[in-house]
């Protein structure tokens with residue numbers, strides 16, 4: 001008799017278990033991308049998740065920015081471009097996979113900042129991902145001309161929020177640091193000379209005659225000479241040149257560094273270039289020329305976020321070579337977070353209509 005009651009109880013329990021009704025999740029307003037499994041009406045395959053569809057930066061909409069299409073659907077205010085180029089490095093290659101790696105590292109980014117309470121991906125600015133520019137890996141001269149053209153086309157389209165500025169701004173995902181040269185040519189065309197705020201473990205101002213030029217004119221254009229070339233082409237202000245070392249952070253602190261950068265660039269338009277090797281290899285092992293003794297990820301993010309208010313006309317995160325990363329995706333997660341901060345700076349200050357205003 002007892003065993004019959006027990007069997008009956010177990011049967012009833014298992015039958016009841018199938019009727020569990022999940023309570024509403026108060027914190028998540030409908031429609032949500034996360035549903036308890038249950039009735040078919042709650043199954044959704046249209047709004048996506050961090051793992052669905054094709055991988056773009058922070059799951060932003062993909063727009064093919066490189067084709068001729070001036071429809072409103074193809075207008076934007078901030079565009080990500082990948083520059084899969086690493087044939088001008090002096091150290092370890094692999095940054096051609098940087099854009100893909102950073103996008104993977106960004107898949108959980110929603111744009112929210114716990115420090116500002118704002119979502120930079122849901123502001124006045126329409127932010128999109130153009131995918132990677134098609135760059136040949138066989139000829140650096142041709143590849144950089146392709147990247148020049150990609151920047152020209154993407155930055156020449158009409159902005160979406162035209163009341164905030166006529167031209168869209170670009171954040172480039174490198175690629176080795178040579179790719180910044182194309183970006184600076186592009187910002188020069190729209191905004192004139194800029195002050196470059198350059199985060200790097202190397203100065204990248206080598207004379208091309210010294211680094212590569214002895215081999216060929218072609219070899220003189222590389223990731224260690226691009227700032228020298230940018231200066232020769234008149235793309236950057238002299239206020240770009242001032243060195244703050246990693247150990248200065250121990251002496252003057254994060255706010256001291258922010259103050260020095262702001263004092264140096266003054267009121268000029270700025271281009272922010274972040275070579276991920278500015279981070280200590282503990283925080284960013286996946287790069288071509290790692291140098292011990294750099295910033296931590298938190299320090300770099302605090303400094304970049306502290307530049308809020310500056311007129312940022314272009315930016316990049318470069319030298320991410322995912323093949324050297326830890327299994328925890330240490331570098332690509334850091335690079336994605338830094339890129340998200342760059343969006344925040346662009347959203348915080350519109351830059352008007354360039355040199356025509």
Ligand SMILES: [Mn+2]
Nearest residue numbers: 177200204275
């Ligand atoms: Mn560099």
